[in-house]
Amino acid sequence: MDNSEIMLSWQQFLGELATGWASLQSAVLGLLLEPWGQLQIVFLIALYGVSTFLAGQIEPRLDHWIRSLDTTRQWLKLLVIVLRRLKLEIFVVGAWILLIVMRATTWPSRSYFIGVVASIATVWLAVNVISRLVKNKLAARVLTYVAMSWAAIQVLGLMPTVITILDSAAISSGDFRLSLLTVARGLLLLVVLLPLAVFVSNFIEKRLATFEDISPSMRVLASKTVRIGLIAVAVIFGLQSTGLNLTTLTVFSGAIGLGLGFGLQKIVSNLISGVILLLDKSVKPGDVIEVGDTWGQINKLGSRFVSVVTRDGREYLIPNEDLITNQVINWSFSDPRVRLEIAFGVSYDADPLTVRKIAIEAASKPKRVLGVPSPVCHLVAYGESSVDYVLRFWVGDPSGGVVNIRSEVLIALWYALKEAGISIPYAHRDINVVAPVRVEIAEPASEPRPRTTRPRKG
Secondary structure, three states: OOHHHHHHHHHHHHHHHHHHHHHHHHHHHHHHHOHHHHHHHHHHHHHHHHHHHHHHHHHHHHHHHHHOOOOOHHHHHHHHHHHOOHHHHHHHHHHHHHHHHHHHHOOHHHHHHHHHHHHHHHHHHHHHHHHHHOOOHHHHHHHHHHHHHHHHHHHHOOHHHHHHHHHHOEEEEOOEEEEHHHHHHHHHHHHHHHHHHHHHHHHHHHHHHOOOOOOHHHHHHHHHHHHHHHHHHHHHHHHHHOOOOHHHHHHHHHHHHHHHHHHOHHHHHHHHHHHHHHHHOOOOOOOEEEEOOEEEEEEEEOOOEEEEEOOOOOEEEEEHHHHHHOOOEEOOOOOOOEEEEEEEEEOOOOOHHHHHHHHHHHHOOOOOEOOOOOOEEEEEEEOOOOEEEEEEEEEOOHHHOOHHHHHHHHHHHHHHHHHOOOOOOOOOOOOOOOOOOOOOOOOOOOOOOOOOOOOOOO
8 A cells, every 4th residue: 555545544544533533522412411321320320339339348358358368479469459449340340231231121322321431441440450460660551551542442433444544554575565453463462472471381380399209400491491482482473463474584583593693692602501500400499509709509590590599698690601611519419418527626635535535426416417427536637736636527408507507516516625624725835035135225315405585684
């Protein structure tokens, strides 16, 4: 369609818009003058009063019931959103029931105003609920404007003209034709399918989390695969709904892929590294790892990074590539048990066998220390001022911390040695003076007295 035909369609649309607005004004004036119109207004006012009364009676009881539910935070949020709009929901249901009854008992023209109000109230309720669920404020506003515009077009009876105008604004190339109508239809389908795909993938991820027979890494891999697959299917359906032949995008997508490969090399490397980490099961959620100066527990395996939470509450996002190329200490890779050791020294007067026995008993007192393998103590060296020992013990939960269990064992060892009368020596040095040294202390020089001047006489 050329520009002249498009301009003609726009002129037709503007003319029908003026005609529809004039007919709507005349219909409203007719409602105010005709008995049936006045009766519809009375019915709607009465319905609003009944909805307000019923909502005031039902809402407190439902609010108490919702607060007593033991469910997820998302469901509670949805229930609260629905509850806070109970008056509008009752009004919408009552309006549609009233419309059905009036159309069954009288002519459709005598229930026109109720039908318009019921349609607008339904759209407003749906937009109000959905916009509260959408976290992005801009997306919520766009959704509100689009839905209300669609409702206004429906009320004015301009939908056929709008469809004609959108279909006339098109780009044609051979057998390929792309119009604004197909683009709008594809975008609408994507708006519906993408949130649905995310919702289904989240549901599957939660269900997989309950399967204890599947390893954590395989659960993460399966959930990521399902999410990517559902989103890809949604995008393909959205593109095909526009009539776009996907085979024509082969060369174009290859060029884009080549450019992304060079420009986004690090991102692609992290994505592939994340898949490798999930497949080889070298790290998984819950493992305690040490990468460089970072020591903590893995909280989440992402597609680009690994979330590690340290003991002080800090959360580090480590790129997946670093876990592949660098040395990683996994404290719970094949066995969650970890051996710790403490070095200490005692006086030369203490019996070594007694010291070893006391140290083993002291290390066995904290609850986190394992009995099997049992703690051991070895004499390792004769130091300058003490006999040096090393105490080794095992813990089964390194995620609970390492420094704190060392502290508990050191405190228990301190009191055990004190009770046995064994001292812990500290380094000291003796200074022997071979020849006396004469030290002369110089007296401070006397300070000169300040000169005073006498005043002259006369």
